Amino acid sequence: MRYEKGHKDETRRRILAAASKRFRKEGIAAVGLAGLMADAGLTHGGFYSHFAAKEDLVREALAFTLDISRAALAREAAERGGLPAIVRAYLAPRHRDRPEHGCAIAALAAEVARHPAPTRAALAQHIEALIDLIAAHLAEVDPPARRRTATAVFCAMMGALQLARVTLDPTSADEILESGVAAGLALARVRGTLGQPSD
Amino acid sequence: MRYEKGHKDETRRRILAAASKRFRKEGIAAVGLAGLMADAGLTHGGFYSHFAAKEDLVREALAFTLDISRAALAREAAERGGLPAIVRAYLAPRHRDRPEHGCAIAALAAEVARHPAPTRAALAQHIEALIDLIAAHLAEVDPPARRRTATAVFCAMMGALQLARVTLDPTSADEILESGVAAGLALARVRGTLGQPSD
DNA sequence: TGTACATCAGTGAACGCGCGTTCACTGATGTAC
């Protein structure tokens, strides 16, 4: 069954999309290749026509996830109200409750930290992209200070999302998200001193 | 080989200590019971004299970890200089580089979020304990505002530690830790407005 | 235009392996008589 031009690329894209979702939802270690290929409408043996090993899929799926999520966040910021819109969208209950459609960093950072360097580098690119996106919406003019502030804002956002996902009580989980929003916006307001080696 | 009184409790403690370390270092899914029992100087079959299933060990190991780490952090705060000492110890390169001796939340939050409710509850207790510890060192007097601020401070700390652990470049990783320290201390300084639903 | 052959994405059986869990057993010690 020889296939039309572009068919293989399209199949590969389907595998990456399935992997991207399931890794974020279940964690990388918990996802088996057989089930993943079934998600993509294929049998498990065909996997190795596309990737040399699971670790290669992990790395490429992280890059794939970045491609689709960077665009979504930038759109959010442009169409709505700048940084507050980004922070509120990131810390919305909807994002907390649907990790499979959400931030790969919040879902996978701790696990990816234990993976080989190229895989870590793929997730580190997400971090860079998100910090750059936040930095672009800060009023601070000094670039290093802007970057430090943006890093701080993202730390608070990511931390809040993860804590909210562990918390069982819905009210507590909501409160953590709200604290995260307040923290992100408060940090974005601080000028100058934040990034300095403080007292 | 009937054993002296207290022997079983001591063995159980050894299993919990080994589990606590290896879960934080390798992630829960990556740790096999056979290897874990070997760490404790036993063979794998004996596991079920102590725990009904792996999930029970996970839950109890998280509680065990809390017992030992809460004391360590409180000591840090008392012996050294209050909140800044807590934040700096949490975001020290030493903590980043030795997850097996560090915060269970930063190491395991995303993974535990996918576990059954009782396991999540065990980690949620860590979160409560750490927020309480931070709150006790804040100047803010209004209890709800103090709690919201403490939550925000911890979000920034935890987020920074995780981002630093993914980042490959040592300089970048250090800078993330420093941004986290600055963020934690800046948030701790904010009064009143932080916890309010802000614009 | 018709036939023979090459291509190669995808199939599905099979591989060795480690997983969590079960279970019949061991054997040093405490207890009963």
Added chain:
DNA sequence: TGTACATCAGTGAACGCGCGTTCACTGATGTAC
């Protein structure tokens, strides 16, 4: 005090299972002649 028995933490073989990976094969289509 001496003997028979109960206890039970720990042993190690075995279970079914799903994992990542390999590989001989399929078969529809493109290409060569």
